[in-house]
Structures are given as structure tokens and as C-alpha cells.
Amino acid sequence: MSALQIVGVHGIRQGSAATTAGLSDSWQTTLDAALSADPGSGISAVVTVPSYQTVFPRTPTRFVRLGGQEAGALSDDAPIDEEEEAFILRALAAYAPSAAEDDSPESGLTLGEGPLTPRIVRRIQAVDRQMGKGVTGRILWLVREAHAYLRNEETAAAVRAAVAGALAATGARFVVAHSLGSVVFYDMLRRGEATEVTTLVTCGSPLGWLAGRKGIHTEDEPLAVPTGVEWTNLHAAKDFVTGCAGLSRFAAGVTDIEVNNGAFPFCHDVHRYLDKPALASVMAKARTA
CATH class of the missing domain: 3.40.50.1820 (Alpha/Beta hydrolase fold, catalytic domain)
Structure with missing residues (x-):
């Protein structure tokens, strides 16, 4: 056979x-x-x-740093526009729909510099609280490359x-x-x-x-x-x-x-x-x- x-x-x-x-x-x-x-x-x-x-x-996803306080941080990246921000927020919310974002003034300030918007950083923190620290940084690889595939028809x-x-x-x-x-x-x-x-x-x-x-x-x-x-x-x-x-x-x-x-x-x-x-x-x- x-x-x-x-x-x-x-x-x-x-x-x-x-x-x-x-x-x-x-x-x-x-x-x-x-x-x-x-x-x-x-x-x-x-x-x-x-x-x-x-x-x-060569999306910036390839430069995601893993572990510690830098999980989810990106380097050498173009800014995230409003359309991609909305996509990322919706995708992350699907992993922890009941997680509440931290809207305090200090939230979103612990992941270091980078192109991530404050809303994305707050969502990362919310999902990590529910799913485990560092998980969202790895999910972000996939979210951003899925967005690149879906957005760019060529x-x-x-x-x-x-x-x-x-x-x-x-x-x-x-x-x-x-x-x-x-x-x-x-x-x-x-x-x-x-x-x-x-x-x-x-x-x-x-x-x-x-x-x-x-x-x-x-x-x-x-x-x-x-x-x-x-x-x-x-x-x-x-x-x-x-x-x-x-x-x-x-x-x-x-x-x-x-x-x-x-x-x-x-x-x-x-x-x-x-x-x-x-x-x-x-x-x-x-x-x-």
C-alpha cells in the first residue's frame, strides 16, 4: 500500500x-x-x-521578548494603529472575558518602553491575572501575526x-x-x-x-x-x-x-x-x- x-x-x-x-x-x-x-x-x-x-x-512579533516584566514587550516595531489595537484587544478579551482591566493611573507602566498602547498593556495585565503571568506575552505573538495575515491580502x-x-x-x-x-x-x-x-x-x-x-x-x-x-x-x-x-x-x-x-x-x-x-x-x- x-x-x-x-x-x-x-x-x-x-x-x-x-x-x-x-x-x-x-x-x-x-x-x-x-x-x-x-x-x-x-x-x-x-x-x-x-x-x-x-x-x-518580518513582523515585529519576531522580536517579542519572553519572561519577567518584559513579557509582551516589543522592540524595533512600527506603532500600532487603531485598527490593530482593536483587533488585539478583542482577541485578548476572548481568553479572559470576565477579567477586568486595571484603569488606575499606574497601570500599564511595568512592561517597559515599546509600541504597546496603554489599553493593550492593561488588557495584558488583566489576562495574565486570570491565565497566569507571562501567558499573554506568548499569545501576543500569534495575535499580531494573525492580524498581519488577515489584514494584508497580498x-x-x-x-x-x-x-x-x-x-x-x-x-x-x-x-x-x-x-x-x-x-x-x-x-x-x-x-x-x-x-x-x-x-x-x-x-x-x-x-x-x-x-x-x-x-x-x-x-x-x-x-x-x-x-x-x-x-x-x-x-x-x-x-x-x-x-x-x-x-x-x-x-x-x-x-x-x-x-x-x-x-x-x-x-x-x-x-x-x-x-x-x-x-x-x-x-x-x-x-x-
């Missing part, structure tokens, strides 16, 4: 040196190890992960073209999309740009954000993929990017599977998702379909 062809859609912060060959080899190693744990399945797979780092702009089209090229070259009908990659591929499905795909696995997806669906979905409707696409969503209980929850409360026809990826900050790591038996089971089902 021939190997199952898979296209992977990666998330942010891969680095400019992360080529298609490098990403593909990295994902392949993890998938091979996971499949070898059940040799009786007889499944083999080849994964291709097209890198879109060359077409995605960039978004180039990212989608890289994924479409891999699908055409491999003939893959199975896609694994991690993190921001799930936003990219959902966008492709909604645009009718991946009609050959029949199986989608999202991992660590931020599609549950109300703000994150801006531009790719009507916000008062449930998320949905085209008829004929089987959608499975893997989410880890402590994955801060997903809001520590699945997508079924937002989406129609998705099968949520909770997995254990360990504790912060490793719970969002793509390899912690790729090595799970749940993914191997979806692969086995697709192989025999």
Missing part, C-alpha cells in the same frame, strides 16, 4: 531558516516515531510542509499559494494545520482553494477567537468546512493559544479530541500534537477510506 500523502500547514515563528525541506523533515521524524509505536497498523505517511516564511513579512494570497502548490505537487488529500496554519487553511477552504482535500486535522487552533475569524468568516455563524471534508480538531487542556478549549462550541461538524501535551509553555508545540495516537487513528481511517 502506498504511503499516505499529507500536507502540513505550519504556524508562526518558524524563523527565516526554516525551509520546506527542514520543516518537512522535522514533522516527518515525529510522525514516523508515532506510527512506529503501532507497527501493526501498517500505516506509512509522507508529509510535506511548505514554508511561507519568505512571503510572510501576503495572505502568497501564503495560500505556497500551501496550494504543495497540495498540487503531492496530490495530498489530507492536511494537518497547526496554530496560525489552521486559520490559513480554513481560509483556503472557505475560498474554494483546496477542493481536493477530504481530511483536515487542526492542532492548537486559535479559530475560536471571535477576532481571529475576522475576514475569513461571518462572526455570527458557526465555523464550517465544505461538505465532504472530515474535520478533526486536537486541542490540549493547557494550550493557551486555543484558550484551553476545543472548537465544537464554535464549529459545525468538527470532532474535538483533547490530548495531553504537558504544561506551559510546551503545550502548544506542534510535535506534542503530531506524536499523539489520536492523529495516527485519523490517518489510519483516511488510509483505508
Whole structure:
């Protein structure tokens, strides 16, 4: 039996040196190890992960500092305009909707200098109080790069073209999309740009954000993929990017599977998702379909 062809859609912060060959080899190693744990399945797979780092702009997100009082601080950045500020505030509010911002005069003064507006800093502090110190600084990576994708159509089209090229070259009908990659591929499905795909696995997806669906979905409707696409969503209980929850409360026809990826900050790591038996089971089902 021939190997199952898979296209992977990666998330942010891969680095400019992360080529298609490098990403593909990295994902392949993890998938091979996971499949070898059940040799009786007889499944083999080849994964291709097209890198879109060359077409995605070098957003200041790449310079986010982590840890301590500087979590969430940005350097070498253009100012945040009103439209992006509104996007960030809505996205952060989705992680802790009941958290109250600190409106005292002293609030927002502890993260150091940078382009973050006082309202964003107050929201970071509010979410950190609810979710844990430093969590919001990591979420901000994704929020800002998701905004860059959704706002810049030329960039978004180039990212989608890289994924479409891999699908055409491999003939893959199975896609694994991690993190921001799930936003990219959902966008492709909604645009009718991946009609050959029949199986989608999202991992660590931020599609549950109300703000994150801006531009790719009507916000008062449930998320949905085209008829004929089987959608499975893997989410880890402590994955801060997903809001520590699945997508079924937002989406129609998705099968949520909770997995254990360990504790912060490793719970969002793509390899912690790729090595799970749940993914191997979806692969086995697709192989025999």
C-alpha cells in the first residue's frame, strides 16, 4: 500500500531558516516515531510542509521578548494603529472575558518602553491575572501575526499559494494545520482553494477567537468546512493559544479530541500534537477510506 500523502500547514515563528525541506523533515521524524509505536497498523505517511516564511513579512512579533516584566514587550516595531489595537484587544478579551482591566493611573507602566498602547498593556495585565503571568506575552505573538495575515491580502494570497502548490505537487488529500496554519487553511477552504482535500486535522487552533475569524468568516455563524471534508480538531487542556478549549462550541461538524501535551509553555508545540495516537487513528481511517 502506498504511503499516505499529507500536507502540513505550519504556524508562526518558524524563523527565516526554516525551509520546506527542514520543516518537512522535522514533522516527518515525529510522525514516523508515532506510527512506529503501532507497527501493526501498517500505516506509512509522507508529509510535506511548505514554508511561507519568505512571503510572510518580518513582523515585529519576531522580536517579542519572553519572561519577567518584559513579557509582551516589543522592540524595533512600527506603532500600532487603531485598527490593530482593536483587533488585539478583542482577541485578548476572548481568553479572559470576565477579567477586568486595571484603569488606575499606574497601570500599564511595568512592561517597559515599546509600541504597546496603554489599553493593550492593561488588557495584558488583566489576562495574565486570570491565565497566569507571562501567558499573554506568548499569545501576543500569534495575535499580531494573525492580524498581519488577515489584514494584508497580498501576503495572505502568497501564503495560500505556497500551501496550494504543495497540495498540487503531492496530490495530498489530507492536511494537518497547526496554530496560525489552521486559520490559513480554513481560509483556503472557505475560498474554494483546496477542493481536493477530504481530511483536515487542526492542532492548537486559535479559530475560536471571535477576532481571529475576522475576514475569513461571518462572526455570527458557526465555523464550517465544505461538505465532504472530515474535520478533526486536537486541542490540549493547557494550550493557551486555543484558550484551553476545543472548537465544537464554535464549529459545525468538527470532532474535538483533547490530548495531553504537558504544561506551559510546551503545550502548544506542534510535535506534542503530531506524536499523539489520536492523529495516527485519523490517518489510519483516511488510509483505508
